[in-house]
Amino acid sequence: MIVSLFRPGFYAAEHDPAVPTVIFDGDTVRDATPAALQRGVQVGGGLADAKAILREDGQYVAVDMAQARRRAATWWRALLAYSDLIVVRSPAEALVDLRAHPDPREVAGEMARAVRRSGPGGVAMGLARAAWMADAVRVEVPPDALDLGVYGGGEVEASELARWPVDWLTELTTEERDRLKLLGYRRLGVVAQLPLPALTRAVGKRAWWVQQLAQGADPGALKPNYPPEAYTERWDFGAGCEDRMALELAGDEMAHRLALRLARHDRMASTLWLTMTNEEGQTVTYRRQLAKPVAQAHPLRVFYRQVVDRGLPWPPVRATLSLPRLQGAKRVQRQLDQMVGSSERQDAAETARARVVAAMGVGTIKRACEIEISRRERWLRQWSDAIGWS
Structure with missing residues (x-):
């Protein structure tokens, strides 16, 4: 089962609920305080519509995504106790894969309660065997119902799925959904029973995949993005190190280890962090953003030596070389003669x-x-x- 989670009121939690306040991103309303919602402001609607409703009574605040992500880290971490297959869509929304659990409904209830305890904001949840279906059945769960273990979602019967409109199939692009409706295929039951050649003429090469979705299958797989994959290597000098050769040896060894891990797991890095720690526990961090991702030890070694060449503020007792926010590398066969x-x-x-x-x-x-x-x-x-x- 896939769980779709959303935190209503997450962005507005830091504002006075009695003051009609709209939190917006571009031209879209991201969130609003209870006072604004009672006046008719719609989350997800246009900012111009919200201003027309509230007029001079309203306050309008642009969302600070960096701050929102820092606040969201608290409830994101709460999800890790239940699954390590998490797709973070925004600071207020995430997907969690519970298909490995024998009783995903019970686990989902415990997870939702943990999310509610992690900070302000409500909990809207949907459970289904596919991500887009979980989004479709997602409903906000009242706190008292959540405490009693009552929440929405679950298995969708085939007869009910057949009545769903094509617009609910959010995995398709807007153009694909409009084309299906233009051809008269307005319900998922119709799309599920179409001959494959006819569906191919409507949506092209993705016809088989679209038909699987309409039948309630999940041919794709979630691509987890939390926690961000990162590699780190540390070198303890034992005492404050002032010897240039010892410093360079530490950098060469850490770069070599990181390069082996990158090659072993087909990963590349474009961000490099080097942290030096002194005997009193003070740290200084150097960062570099590369123009293109690398997977070799040489760029890591050069970065380390350039930092050392510029001079360190103190003799370090520990060096930490980190590669945050890794990305996948294109698989290549490096050897043929030596197989x-x-x-x-x-x-x-x-x-x-x-x-x-x-x-x-x-x-x-x-x-x-x-x-x-x-x-x-x-x-x-x-x-x-x-x-x-x-």
Whole structure:
């Protein structure tokens, strides 16, 4: 089961509930105080409409997303006790995958109560076997009902799903939903029973996927984004270190370890943090944002040495090199000649090589040492190695 969670009143929690206040983002109303809601302001509506309703009585505050994310970290952390498959959509909204739990409804109730205890704001929740269905059945749960374990959502019967309008299929783009309605396919039951060629003419190559959604299946998988994946390596010097060689050795070793982890898990980093700690526990952090993601030890080593070259405010007792906010790397096969772990692997490599040569011609596959590099490229590589650019 997928749980869709939303925190009504999250953005407005820091404002006086008796004052009609609208929290907006661009031209959209993100949240409003109870006084503004009673006057008819709609969350998700237009800012111009809210101003027309409240006129000079209202207060209008632009949402501070950085501050909202800091506040939201409290209830995001509460979710980690129940699942590590979490998709944070905004500071006030998240999806949680509970399909691995034997009793997801009971776990969802406990999780919702933990979220409510984590800070101000209500709890709206929906449970279903697909994320878009959980969004559709999401309702705000009163605090007293939540304490009693009463909450909405759950399995959606096939007969009920067939009556749902196509507009509820939020996984589709607005253009795709409009095209289906224009062709007369206004209910999910109709879309689910369409012949695949007819549906292909309506939505293109995604026809099979759209039909699976209309039938209540979930062909996709959630892509968790919380907590942000990060790698960290530490080096303890034991005492304040002033020896240049010892400092460089620590940086080389941490860069090497991080590069191995990046390669092992197909990750890349574009943000580098280096924190130095002295004997009194004071810290200083250096940050660098790279122009493009890297997965090698060399850029990490260059960053570390440049910090050391500029001079440290004190002899450090600990160095911490961190790579926050990692991203996926494109998978590549780095070795072919050296696939000699077993005779089967070597035979497979030779067979693959023979097929490529037969199809593309002799000389198609070359060892790295056989590839000729122009003088300009060799010069640029030397320049990159010298100054650390990539």
